[in-house]
């Protein structure tokens with residue numbers, strides 16, 4: 001989805017990449033200006049730290065959702081991929097994400113015996 005010229009802010013002097021959702025409202029401050037893909041939530045099972053009131057030390061398993069976001073700051077060349085929830089955030093270049101994705105697929109296939 002892309003915006004029409006009438007909806008584009010004056011400061012946006014470059015075309016949006018094909019993956020940008022095109023909504024640049026709320027980006028009045030230069031540090032907020034970025035092309036952003038529609039974010040996705042992925043349900044995951046995580047190991048989280050035990051709450052303080054927990055009598056037995058150790059980890060707890062929690063069901064959560066991780067957000068995957070892709071963005072590029074306006075005027076920048078590097079595209080970033082973020083995987084985040086409320087307590088942690090990993091941001092890597094898109095090239096690094098592709099390398100990680102390939103290695104994850106290899107590891108998963110090795111451990112499960114199934115192509116991922």
Ligand SMILES: [Zn+2]
Nearest residue numbers: 016020022035
């Ligand atoms: Zn854009």
